Amino acid sequence: MIGMAKRLSLVAFVCVALIGACCGASLSDPSPTPTVQTPPPDLVAPSPTPLPLLVNGQIIDLERGYVVFSSGDAFKLSAQATITDDATGTAPSYALDPGVYAVATLDSQSGQVVALRTSLRPLAQGTPAAQIPRRYVVMASSPKPNPDLAPPAVAYTKGFSATVGVTIVVSVPANTPLGDDVYMSTDTSGWNPQAVKMQRLDGLHFQIEMEVQRGTEIHFLFTRGTWNTVERDRAGLQRPARDLVVPGGDVRVINVTVYRWADLP
């Protein structure tokens, strides 16, 4: 009886462990699926035969026996290195100017590039140059941390979307003519007075919903369609352009007020 209980509890334990493992696996990593990459050899299980290391990126220079990628990472070219076009497998028919994409095969023992496959289009294979173990990257100075690259301490950025929904609601003066539209004039449009047309919400409010890239900064002013009808401050004096900075994160709603129009008292 006790043996049966032990066996049951063992089965139950295994089941719970399996369920836990499954749940854990499904919850552990919410990050988006990475692109196809070959993991660097020192990040995978040891292999009896060293794997070649594939470096992917955009070449910005190929000279003095080095190939330099757009991340700034330089790799030594082996004296026997071959350079071929990725599609044809033959020598490239185009000049290897800065901007050509490539996958470099590193010899994991010497750390030198033994083969370079190039293309005018981005290539999917390999590991981005910036993620290659630093011991393969040639650099005269010792690496030094860069405080500029530290992520901001408080700002939350929404990692899954490159754009942010921004809603701007503007309250207009009571003497705004009923039939007139209200627009946003922006620096990004060269201050076109009809750049962004707003929707009338009610007798005193207009709004616009926009999808804006994270990190965008827009300067803008409201108009009624021409520069003679641009907004002014309460006294009727010119006002500086409004400033909208979208650092990232979730949907934003911005409420602003126009006190006067240039052509109306």
Added chain:
Amino acid sequence: MSPAHPSHSRSNVSRRARYIAVAVLTSVATLLATFATARADEKPTPSGLKVTIDARRVEYFADEGLIVARGNVRVSLSNGVAVDGDACSVDLGLRRFVVAGHVHLSTPGASYAGAAFADFLPFHRAYFIPLTDVPDRWTFLNDDWAHPELGREMPGDTFFLADTQGTAPFIRATAVVIDPDNYVSFSHVVFIAARGALATPPLPRYVRNYSQNPNFAVNSLSGASFDLPYGIGGSSASLDAVHFRYDPVLKTYFSFEHHSVFGGLGYAVFSLNPATQQPKQWNLLAYVPAGSAAALTFNSQLFTYQSGLSQPLSSNGFADVQYTRALRQSALKFEVAQSYDSLLAPTSLGYYGNPSHPFTPNHPLTAALSWAGFAQGVGTSGFTFRLLSGISTTHDAFGVSGTTTHDAQSVYVDALLSSPVYPGPFGTSLNGSYEERHVWLSFPNSADFQTAVVSDSKRFSKVFLTGSLQLQSANTQRLAELVASPNTSTGLVPEPLSPNGLPLLGGVATEFTHATNTALIVIAADAPSPYFQFTLTALRNWYTPVQEPFVAGPAQYQAIADARMKISKTLFLDIGRAYYFNWANQVWSPTFSLQVSAQ
């Protein structure tokens, strides 16, 4: 416990002093490090540098805001730094550039060979991969070209060259001058269209201004249904542009406009419009801030009828100067306007050349002082009111507004009461306003204008519906004895909006001593996505005393449809047309209104 030995005591003191020194040094170092790292959170600031790029081929991709240069590239900065390389890409939005391939960097103190150079101009960071014997990573901080930081980690995309494969450039040139915060100026320009199928002949220069200063957009050109500006010169404080224009009367012509900006809010705009037709307008607008609470505004126009710059056949003009001063809860404006209906000496015939250019002796001078109160709340009701008033005097030796009176004075008061937006029936939003203006004129004469508006709005998902009822009336004792000029401070409506000083009711000039218009306006707007908007406006006008085609009053019924859609990353198309329900045998508006412009 034994007493401390003097030498022990001395060594303790010196050790303490060392500890203190170390503590002080550590604190200072920590503080310095804090300041150094604080830069990471700072906002970008204008670099003030000008970047000149010469290359075998320079291409500008307008939608992407990119400039790509290839072949014998030389990038010269206005601080004396020069970079040579095989290729260069400039991101005008991010204000950074990369030079790559066989790079040669020349700084004021030294020269280096390298693989790539990148300058993040607004952050005052320049990144360099020197490549002599062994590659390295150098970062030049805050324009210190003598002391690079060696080995400092760099952003991952530092040297990425913009990929423009499959994208046709908008401009091809051989050199470009870039003021990162204001403009780009291309030399030997070829404009490309239809994905490279069409190209213009080489043009000497093209300037594109993208300044954050909105005063570059102040427009002094009027009256064209098509306008194509072409920048021919510019700096961080100025822009010169030639405009190719079309209107149904003058057909095609060229105009010229010059902009100057100064002091953040100040500007001056001069224009000649048209420059290539006989009727010419010479415009000068200026806005000069006088401290943070006052400003001087200048608005003048000279009209001439002349071929080229020959002796004008006829000429008239006006100049208007305003001084505006903000007070605690209101603003004062002093305004002087001088008009000349004919600026040339009179002829014995009474006209110049032909009767369509008559000599008119009038040259009224108007001086006025007006006061505008800010909106004030009515207790805690949510209602607000505004009060406005003004006095003016007008002198014309040849009679004010065609009368025999040489001097006329006016006084006006205006009150505007407006409600907040209240929840209405069926989930609607309800608001209203009432405005009353009374003008006393010394002719004697008087004028009254009233406007009452009630609006009710409802939103259905992406569709916005607003219905409004507007009642307007204008009353005067005598139509002839009013003041119409460029001056708004008389309390009456200025020219050219109104020919006689009375407001436009339903969009038409008031030509009766008593006129009213009641308008029912329904606006439906649909915005299913940020890339498409559709607006339908329906109007019903009831005009008294006479509402009849070619006699008086606006169309009884009118519908206006307007659709706006995005046609590229930076351009939109706006298309609209009105329907008049057979008013004066007019069914549709004569043409579609079409606008393609930047967004």
